Amino acid sequence: MKTRLLAYVCVILLSSCKHIEHQVQPEVDILIHSGQVFTGNDSSLKRLNIGVCGDRICELYAPDTKSLKAKKIIDASGYIVSPGFIDPHTHSLSELTDPTKNANVNYLTQGVTTVVNGNDGGGTHQIDKLKHTLQAQGIGTNVAFFVGHGSVRKAVMGKAKRTATDIEIKKMQALVKKAMQSGALGFSSGLYYVPQTYADTQEVIALAKIAAEYGGIYETHLRDEGTFSIGIVAAVEEAILIAKTAKLPLHIAHIKALGVDAWGESKPVIQLIEQARLAGLQVTADQYPWLASGTKLHNAIMPKWAMADSTAAFHKRLNTTELQPKLQREISENLRMRGGADALLITACKNCNYVGKTLANVSESLGLSAIDTAIKLVQQDDIRVASFNMAESDLTAFMTQPWVVTSSDGTNGHPRKYASFAQKYHQYVKTQRLLTIPEFLYRSSTLTANILGLSKRGKIEPGYIADLIVFDPDTFHGKANYQQWDRLSTGVNTVLINGQIAIIQGQYTGRLNGRVLRRH
DSSP states (O other): OHHHHHHHHHHHHHHHHHHHHHHHSOEEEEEEEEEEEOOSSSSOOEEEEEEEETTEEEEEEOTTOOOOEEEEEEEOTTOEEEEOEEESOBOOHHHHTSTTTTTOHHHHTTTEEEEEESGGGOSOSOHHHHHHHHHHHOOSSEEEEOEEHHHHHHHHHTTOSSOOOHHHHHHHHHHHHHHHHTTOOEEEEETTSTTGGGOOHHHHHHHHHHHHHTTOEEEEEOSOSSSSSSOHHHHHHHHHHHHHHHTSOEEETTOOOOSGGGTTTHHHHHHHHHHHHHTTOOEEEEEOSOSEEEEEHHHHHSOTGGGOSOHHHHHHHHTOGGGHHHHHHHHHHHHHHTTOGGGEEEEEOSSOSOTTOBHHHHHHHHTSOHHHHHHHHHHHOOOEEEEEOOOHHHHHHHHTSTTEEEOOOBOTTSTHHHHHHHHHIIIIIIISOSSOHHHHHHTTTHHHHHHHTOTTOSSOSTTSBOOEEEEOTTTOBOOOOSSSTTOOOBOEEEEEETTEEEEETTEEOOOOOOOBOOOO
16 A cells, blocks of 8 residues: 555656646747847836747746747847737738739738738628638738728619618628628728718718627728818718717728818817717727828829719710819819829829829920829829828827827838838837837737737737737838839848748748638
8 A cells, every 4th residue: 555655656746747847848839039028918128038839829938937948949139029010901902812922021021910901991892702712822911801881882883973772771781791790890981982982971870880780890081081072070070970870989091181271180180089089989090101192093183073983984074075174173173282283193003104203294294284184194094193292290190199000001102011110110219209119019019909809919928829020120111112112121030920930030931821810
């Protein structure tokens, strides 16, 4: 009996010793050590070691912890380690569905590990079909989707210039419901754009209510970001009314005061949003750090009524003699509000040699007025422009609000697609010190994940998905500009996507480890 008891005790002791050894010498897949870590739980940087097991963060260790075993060790000495950035507003779907561009390297080199599509009411409402395509093909970053107002409206009504009937609203609601069941983050609108601009507020409320039933949010490109129709303040009031009535959080896309007549409007807009927040409505916004917006030439200056129905109908109106006085008058006013023909820089086109020239330059070379030049160009090509229409004082006023997060609104022809996060860090954190490093990191990762409802992302803590970035605080910088908009940013040393290394020593590894994400 004593012999058996002694043997049992020895087994227990040996087992305990093995357990202690396992605790002292754990093995992880990846160990990131000696970096200054922003966990997302407070406003500080801490020196910690991070263990990654599979696709998760399995443990955080004190910097002096010894005997850690790892299959892969990453030395983050002199670097900052952060949750991967989350871009809540991109237009990257064409790249993600293209096998030659689906790595999304322009976002990876900015430290972005998750991109969102379906903003501004665009994209597709067929999220399940898209999800299967992307997962089968592979993607370099994670992606999540909104279901767009424009997408469902075109599916039901085309580009009809009228409000929807009750039957049409029910059809659109069914499409929104299916998309929400497929994991959409919420419902997006772009009430500035055709055909969404023809919708009344009640139509938008009816569709947003479906997103609310599934815990989604309402994301909107405001009906007016300046003084082009109802005015920016009235547009924010409309957005607040929609969210309040539909009973869901409001997120304002790329918040700005656009156009010379709107400069200074950041103050009343901020006051309005603060009032709504104090009243209990969850209101947030995102912003890109550039004084020029980017859009298509026709969206920038052509009247909305002229673009109704179809492209053919639009072009016919542009060439109708009886409409010329009205067209000339309204295009002239839209040009003035955007700062004139000198403030519109052509950044991309399919079949022209005007890239890098302003509308004024092209007008002079053609011997036409700026208005006639614009009318000619929109019928010949799909022209994109950088529209220099914002004031620095408004941009910084919005940027300092604790409810504004970083985004790119990335489109071809504009440096924001390649450099927004790096540009914001370099100019407004490192150089101007408008934001602290932790503020920038929080509003580029943790807060964004919270707004979008992305579970287990946006923080560095055990159990969270290992979307991580390691960057050099001295060299993290955007290289893209308006002349060379597609230059990659520098300073990001390492990127992990779902626990796999996508960037190491600043170089893309070839891994396509992104996932299609759902809300919650």
